[in-house]
Amino acid sequence: MLRVENLQLTLNGKSIINDLSLHVNKGEIHGILGENGTGKTTIAYLIMGVNNYKPTGGRMIFEDENIADLSVSQRAKKGITLAWQEPAKIEGLTVRDYLKLGGNNFGIEQVRYYLGTVGMDPAQYLDRDIDSTLSGGERKRIELASVLAMQPKLAILDEPDSGIDIVSLPFIMNGIVEMNRRGSSVLLITHNEKVVEIAHRVSVLCAGRILMTGAPAEMSQWFKDNCRKCLHINVPEY
Amino acid sequence: MISYSVTKEYQGMVDAYEKAGGDRSALLNKEVAKLVVHGNKVLSADGVSGIKIETKETKTGVNIYFLVKEGAKIKHPVHLCFGVLPQEGLQEIILKVNAQDNSEINVIAHCIFPNAVKVIHKMDADIEIGNNARFNYRETHYHGEFGGIEVIPKAKIKVGKGGVWQSTFVLTQGLVGKLDYDFEVFCQEKAVAELVVKAYGKKDDDIRVWEKIHLDGMGARGLARARLVLTDRAKGEVRGETYGNAPYARGHVDCIELVNGKEAVARAIPIVSVTNEKAKVTHEAAIGSIDKKQVETLMARGLDENEAVDVIVRGILR
Numbered sequence: 001m002l003r004v005e006n007l008q009l010t011l012n013g014k015s016i017i018n019d020l021s022l023h024v025n026k027g028e029i030h031g032i033l034g035e036n037g038t039g040k041t042t043i044a045y046l047i048m049g050v051n052n053y054k055p056t057g058g059r060m061i062f063e064d065e066n067i068a069d070l071s072v073s074q075r076a077k078k079g080i081t082l083a084w085q086e087p088a089k090i091e092g093l094t095v096r097d098y099l100k101l102g103g104n105n106f107g108i109e110q111v112r113y114y115l116g117t118v119g120m121d122p123a124q125y126l127d128r129d130i131d132s133t134l135s136g137g138e139r140k141r142i143e144l145a146s147v148l149a150m151q152p153k154l155a156i157l158d159e160p161d162s163g164i165d166i167v168s169l170p171f172i173m174n175g176i177v178e179m180n181r182r183g184s185s186v187l188l189i190t191h192n193e194k195v196v197e198i199a200h201r202v203s204v205l206c207a208g209r210i211l212m213t214g215a216p217a218e219m220s221q222w223f224k225d226n227c228r229k230c231l232h233i234n235v236p237e238y
Numbered sequence: 239m240i241s242y243s244v245t246k247e248y249q250g251m252v253d254a255y256e257k258a259g260g261d262r263s264a265l266l267n268k269e270v271a272k273l274v275v276h277g278n279k280v281l282s283a284d285g286v287s288g289i290k291i292e293t294k295e296t297k298t299g300v301n302i303y304f305l306v307k308e309g310a311k312i313k314h315p316v317h318l319c320f321g322v323l324p325q326e327g328l329q330e331i332i333l334k335v336n337a338q339d340n341s342e343i344n345v346i347a348h349c350i351f352p353n354a355v356k357v358i359h360k361m362d363a364d365i366e367i368g369n370n371a372r373f374n375y376r377e378t379h380y381h382g383e384f385g386g387i388e389v390i391p392k393a394k395i396k397v398g399k400g401g402v403w404q405s406t407f408v409l410t411q412g413l414v415g416k417l418d419y420d421f422e423v424f425c426q427e428k429a430v431a432e433l434v435v436k437a438y439g440k441k442d443d444d445i446r447v448w449e450k451i452h453l454d455g456m457g458a459r460g461l462a463r464a465r466l467v468l469t470d471r472a473k474g475e476v477r478g479e480t481y482g483n484a485p486y487a488r489g490h491v492d493c494i495e496l497v498n499g500k501e502a503v504a505r506a507i508p509i510v511s512v513t514n515e516k517a518k519v520t521h522e523a524a525i526g527s528i529d530k531k532q533v534e535t536l537m538a539r540g541l542d543e544n545e546a547v548d549v550i551v552r553g554i555l556r
Contacts, residue, residue: 050534072537088535091494092553101539101549129553144250150539 008057031196034205079153116221133161193220252426258380299330321350339368381412439472453487482517
């Protein structure tokens with residue numbers, strides 16, 4: 001479904017993404033496991049085309065089409081979407097309306113269902129704005145519910161577990177599994193090896209490059225043994 | 239020049255009122271108090287039990303005395319409709335409001351100027367909210383696309399002990415023209431004041447908003463909020479002032495101005511002042527272009543850029 005080939009991103013003369021190649025198969029949850037500063041969010045931004053990130057080399061092929069020159073909207077209309085690590089706050093936009101933005105013509109019962117899937121009481125949240133009156137964890141769960149509602153072909157989830165309390169984490173995981181069960185492929189980006197237990201395959205990221213790809217248990221163990229104590233980081237300087 | 243016969247004025251105002259989002263049936267409902275003023279003519283003035291509305295036509299407008307009797311809880315919102323339908327005109331509204339102790343009322347005002355090329359609409363209000371009374375006032379403007387209108391609403395509001403004043407002024411349809419909004423509230427003990435202004439400036443619109451809240455009584459609370467969106471060459475200036483003059487008074491000034499265009503100009507001048515050591519007043523102001531992350535968040539759900547901006551603007555002005 002998604003083939004990233006020899007992707008490069010250089011910012012201010014510094015190589016951020018370095019010859020990165022990655023395949024996400026149709027129907028797959030593909031985990032990317034990397035420490036802070038290894039380029040996880042940059043990959044998400046490059047595939048979605050946000051934050052003015054444009055590859056300086058390589059290709060991103062989605063369903064046999066190079067998407068590098070497409071706008072964010074065009075990519076979304078092809079079925080790609082992103083759940084941000086820190087979701088935006090938008091005053092005056094209700095949870096109800098945010099979940100219905102994805103263009104699927106569904107009713108309020110579906111909206112309730114998606115909120116329930118991530119453990120949120122619809123009666124409490126439907127008419128609230130997605131603004132600063134919600135906690136970070138609440139916004140993250142709403143972000144995931146909105147991706148669920150969009151029913152994308154490929155969902156890029158940038159650290160869906162960060163800022164989530166231990167009680168809410170199972171709801172996040174449930175939402176991801178449900179998303180996949182409903183037909184979405186998932187690129188699950190995280191630094192938490194527990195989270196990628198639900199993935200079919202996992203790639204380990206280091207300094208803007210995929211080091212290896214394999215079974216979740218094997219990759220998690222390798223990550224714990226090697227990456228936790230390593231200082232290979234690659235942080236954009238702006 | 240459009241001309242209107244007197245017999246058609248009421249129908250014209252009702253039609254324009256409905257087009258501006260007003261509830262036509264409310265103007266026909268005998269249980270609903272209402273006042274319809276076109277230029278300097280009072281076309282309809284109906285009170286209900288607990289409310290007294292007196293009007294006097296002047297050369298340039300109407301003097302209005304609006305009384306809500308002590309203890310009256312008015313079931314249905316009162317509908318006010320002011321407007322000038324021809325291209326040119328002057329409408330000066332002198333409004334005196336007395337909401338007596340323990341009364342409760344919601345007032346919805348629609349101000350309609352769909353054809354204005356050279357129109358001035360002024361309102362000078364003197365408002366007294368009694369002890370433990372609640373007054374909610376929402377004023378929505380509907381302007382046409384010519385921009386030839388000057389709107390000058392000014393009000394001085396005194397809120398008695400435990401009383402509540404909430405007002406929302408909305409000017410988002412059509413061109414603003416020139417807006418000079420000036421509301422000042424004085425709050426006694428445990429009184430609450432909330433001033434909200436929302437305006438959408440386009441082309442050469444010129445918007446000035448001045449919200450002042452004096453928290454003079456112990457435990458009084460105030461919120462001065464403004465939301466402006468400015469495009470093209472529109473200018474906006476918001477001055478939000480809150481004065482904490484009594485123990486445990488709490489106030490907040492909150493201003494967001496979005497600039498969507500290279501020639502639009504936004505200014506914010508928050509003034510927070512405390513003269514009592516136990517009072518606390520805070521402010522926040524955000525001025526700038528529309529947040530790119532917000533736009534991209536919505537684009538990632540399939541909206542194109544213009545649609546995303548529209549959702550954000552509508553949200554801010556909702």
